[in-house]
Amino acid sequence: MTWANVVIQGILLGGLYALFATGLALVFGVMRMVNLAHGDLGILAAFVALFIVQSLGLPLGWATALTIAIMFLVGYALQRGLLNFTLGTDDTRPIVVTFGLSIIIQNALIMKFSADSQGLDAGRIENISIKVSEQLSVGWFPLIVFVIAIAVIAALEVFLARARLGRAFRATSDDREAAELMGINNRHIYSLAMAIALAIVAVAGILLAVRTTFDPTQGSFRLIYAFEAVIMGGMGSMWGTLAGGIILGVAQTVGTQAFGAGWGLVVGHLVFLTVLAVRPSGFLAKTVTA
Amino acid sequence: MSGGSSERAVVLELKDVDVFYGDFQALFNVSFRVEEGMTFAFIGANGGGKSTLLRTIAGLQRPASGQVLFRGEPVDALAAHKRVGLGIALVPEGRRVFPSLTVYENLIIGAYGGRKGDWNIESVAELFPLLKPLMKRQASSLSGGEQQALAIGRALMSNPELLLLDEVSLGLAPVVIKRIYEAMVQLVGSGHTILVVEQDVGHVLTVADRVACFLEGRISLEGKPGDLTSEAITAAYFGM
Numbered sequence: 050m051t052w053a054n055v056v057i058q059g060i061l062l063g064g065l066y067a068l069f070a071t072g073l074a075l076v077f078g079v080m081r082m083v084n085l086a087h088g089d090l091g092i093l094a095a096f097v098a099l100f101i102v103q104s105l106g107l108p109l110g111w112a113t114a115l116t117i118a119i120m121f122l123v124g125y126a127l128q129r130g131l132l133n134f135t136l137g138t139d140d141t142r143p144i145v146v147t148f149g150l151s152i153i154i155q156n157a158l159i160m161k162f163s164a165d166s167q168g169l170d171a172g173r174i175e176n177i178s179i180k181v182s183e184q185l186s187v188g189w190f191p192l193i194v195f196v197i198a199i200a201v202i203a204a205l206e207v208f209l210a211r212a213r214l215g216r217a218f219r220a221t222s223d224d225r226e227a228a229e230l231m232g233i234n235n236r237h238i239y240s241l242a243m244a245i246a247l248a249i250v251a252v253a254g255i256l257l258a259v260r261t262t263f264d265p266t267q268g269s270f271r272l273i274y275a276f277e278a279v280i281m282g283g284m285g286s287m288w289g290t291l292a293g294g295i296i297l298g299v300a301q302t303v304g305t306q307a308f309g310a311g312w313g314l315v316v317g318h319l320v321f322l323t324v325l326a327v328r329p330s331g332f333l334a335k336t337v338t339a
Numbered sequence: 340m341s342g343g344s345s346e347r348a349v350v351l352e353l354k355d356v357d358v359f360y361g362d363f364q365a366l367f368n369v370s371f372r373v374e375e376g377m378t379f380a381f382i383g384a385n386g387g388g389k390s391t392l393l394r395t396i397a398g399l400q401r402p403a404s405g406q407v408l409f410r411g412e413p414v415d416a417l418a419a420h421k422r423v424g425l426g427i428a429l430v431p432e433g434r435r436v437f438p439s440l441t442v443y444e445n446l447i448i449g450a451y452g453g454r455k456g457d458w459n460i461e462s463v464a465e466l467f468p469l470l471k472p473l474m475k476r477q478a479s480s481l482s483g484g485e486q487q488a489l490a491i492g493r494a495l496m497s498n499p500e501l502l503l504l505d506e507v508s509l510g511l512a513p514v515v516i517k518r519i520y521e522a523m524v525q526l527v528g529s530g531h532t533i534l535v536v537e538q539d540v541g542h543v544l545t546v547a548d549r550v551a552c553f554l555e556g557r558i559s560l561e562g563k564p565g566d567l568t569s570e571a572i573t574a575a576y577f578g579m
Contacts, residue, residue, distance in 0.1 A: 213451070216440065220448045223437040226399060230431065232423035232452025232497060 051184045055306045056299055061187070063278075063298030064195030065260065067291040068253035070275035070282075071202060072246030078285040079222050079242040080136060082143045086150040087250060087275060089268030093154050094120050094251035095258035096265070099167055109171055109259075117251045124247030128240040136239070151268065158265035166262035175259060194256050198294070201249055202287045209287075218242060222285075277321040283331025292332055296320065347374040349411070350501055350532045351396065356405035358388075358395050365391040367556045369405070373501070373549075378523065378533045380543040380564075383553035383576060389536040390432055392553070393503045396534070397429035398422040409501070423452035428499035432506045432536075434490040438479035442470060445478050445489055449496030456498025457529075463492035466522055484515030491522065502526065504535040508542060520546055540572065554578045 073087045084090075094116050101112040127150075135142040171190065178188040209215040221228040221238045229235055257263060257271070277297050282289030297317050304316025324331070351373040358366040366388050373379045381389045394400040396407060398419035407415050414422055436445050446460055464471045467488040473481065478489060487507060494502060504523070508516040516539075523546050527533055537543040544550060544564045552560040552575035560567065560575030 213447075216444055216448050217451060219439055219444075220437045220451075223439050224435055226419075227431060227435040227437065228448075229399070229419040230397060230423065230429050231448050231493070232420045232454075233448075234418070234420045 052303075052306070054185045055302050057185070057187060058191070059299030059302035060295050061191035061195045061298070062302060063295030064191075064198035064291070065253065065256060065294070066274050066278045066297050067294030068194070068198040068201060068256065069250060069271050070278035070290045070294055071198075071205065071287060072248075072250040072253075073272075073275045074279045074282075074285065074287060074290045075205065075242055075249075076246045077279070079218050080225075080239045081140075081222075082132065082136060082239075083140075083147070084132075084243075084246075085144060085147040085272065086154060086268075087147075087246070088270065088272030089151045089154040090120070090123075090247055091250040091254035091257070091271055092263060092265065092268040093158065094247070094254035095169065095263050096158055096162055096167070097251075098255045098258065099162075099169060102169065109169060109255075113252070113255050116255060117248045120247040120251035121244045124244035125240045127247075128243035129236065132243065133236050133239055151272075155265050155268065162265065164264055164266070166264045167258070168262045169255065169258040171259040190260065194260065197252065197256065198291065201252065202291050205245075205249075206287050214238075214241070274317075277317070279331075281321060281324045281331055283334030286331070286333040289331055289333030296324070347376060349373070350375050350377075350409070351534070352406075352408040352411075353396070354406040354408070356395060356402045356407065358391055358400055359403050360391075365556050366395065366402075369556075369558060371551060371558065371561065373532060373534060375532055376527060376530060377548045378527050378535065378546050380547035380550045381534070381536045381553055382538070382540050382543060382550060382572070383559075385538070386555075387553040388556040389553050390505055391556075393429055393431075393505050393534065393536055396501075397427060397503055399429075420452070423497050423499075424454060426454060426498070426500035427503070428494040428497045428501070429503040430490045430494045430505060430507060432509070434483075434486040436478040436481070436486050436489050436493065438477065440478055441474065442476055442478055442481070442489055443474040445493050446470075446496050449493035450498075452497045454498040458495045458498050460496075463495055466495070466525065467492055467518075484511050484518075487511060487515065487519060491519070495526075499531065501532045501534065504533060506536055506538065508537065508539050516542060540576070552576055 069091055073084060076082055076084050097119055098112045098116040101107050101115055102109060132143060135146045175190050178186045180186045209218055217233050217238055220231065221233060221235055225235055274297060278293035279290050281296055282293030300320035301313040301317040305313030349372050354370050356366055356369045357364065369392065381392060383389050391400060395402055398417055402415060406413050409425055409427060437448065440448065446463055469485060470488055470492060473485060478486065481489060507519055520542060523533060535543060547564050550564050551558050552572060554575060560571060
């Protein structure tokens with residue numbers, strides 16, 4: 050593989066990382082809540098899609114649409130019925146509760162589906178590619194994943210900037226109590242934010258499940274990559290999250306190419322730690338000043 | 340503690356309200372009435388419970404006992420966002436505009452509660468012309484006076500019946516304070532009822548129809564400004 054190919058594969062992989070991280074960034078941006086179950090919820094979505102395909106016999110496209118809708122509702126109910134009660138003066142409460150949720154999801158998935166690796170079949174699209182030159186080809190599926198990531202982030206940015214509800218998200222993020230004085234129901238806003246976050250992570254989970262095999266324990270790794278992408282990009286910035294995902298993806302593929310299999314993840318983490326040390330606020334952090 | 344004539348409808352009534360922050364009692368047995376079209380001023384030193392009073396009326400603080408009645412209906416069980424829909428708007432201490440939103444977006448978000456009425460971007464800009472050229476600016480970049488005008492304009496966008504103003508002159512230049520007090524007179528003239536909390540006694544007495552002094556969570560004095568001597572106000576203010 051040429052270095053150009055390595056970098057391009059890394060950029061495309063970064064799109065998937067960014068997609069996983071976007072929901073995490075949204076939830077943190079709106080309610081300053083760290084959701085440690087985010088990765089597991091993405092994997093849960095992949096299993097929901099797998100269940101729909103295998104048990105109901107629906108094609109993957111329909112299963113994806115259904116899973117996104119289910120995860121949206123799960124997100125709303127989860128926030129409204131549980132996580133809203135953890136928010137307040139003690140920041141450790143949502144961390145502890147979502148950590149517990151992460152363990153519950155992992156074990157429930159193992160009980161239902163076993164610890165075996167699974168995969169979702171998207172058909173021919175997984176194996177075809179665009180041949181740019183003799184040494185450089187780009188897979189259609191990774192390219193589609195990257196385009197979806199950009200489209201989702203762009204749509205979210207437009208929503209936050211232009212939509213009435215998007216403005217309410219930003220106002221709540223700026224000052225929760227002042228937003229309530231405008232007639233905004235914070236509990237509803239938080240629940241909608243979580244619903245959107247889980248709809249997005251459902252897309253990410255399904256795309257991951259098509260791209261590679263997955264099992265119930267993979268959520269933790271996805272969470273770490275998502276955190277690294279969000280922090281490198283800058284908290285609160287959706288485009289920053291994409292940039293963070295791309296940096297992480299390129300670092301991993303370059304690390305693998307340079308030092309061999311297994312080193313990619315190490316190089317990815319080292320790059321993250323370097324960014325954290327040099328620029329702790331990330332590349333495109335949106336700072337809020339009163 | 341009620342006062343004034345009985346000709347005008349009562350917009351707000353508090354009956355024996357006690358408010359606590361944990362074990363600390365901030366308000367003790369507070370009772371008063373506010374009639375329609377009135378400017379009711381609360382004065383008192385820092386920590387006297389004035390801001391807690393407005394937060395309680397707006398729904399940000401729940402009373403441990405007693406009742407808050409708006410238009411004769413108890414609103415104690417209603418969350419703050421629902422009280423906005425009834426026509427109660429609070430301009431909080433420190434302005435608390437949304438820093439990452441533009442001036443225009445701050446005003447638009449003020450109408451989120453959806454109450455219909457005469458207030459809109461144009462009428463707010465007419466009341467505070469200084470906001471007109473600032474519409475695209477981020478609220479965080481405004482001066483204190485501009486932010487205060489924005490905070491009042493934002494509250495008006497919800498078309499309130501009852502406007503609660505918490506320390507609106509704090510830290511502002513005299514010329515800005517003068518403009519804000521002129522606006523208050525205009526608002527009362529257009530039918531709004533105002534509850535204003537101030538430490539600046541001199542200014543607030545010029546616009547108030549009724550004044551109450553708060554001392555350590557209790558109303559220590561209440562009456563019409565013309566009926567109260569400066570000695571009585573000083574005594575009630577400082578607890579002498």
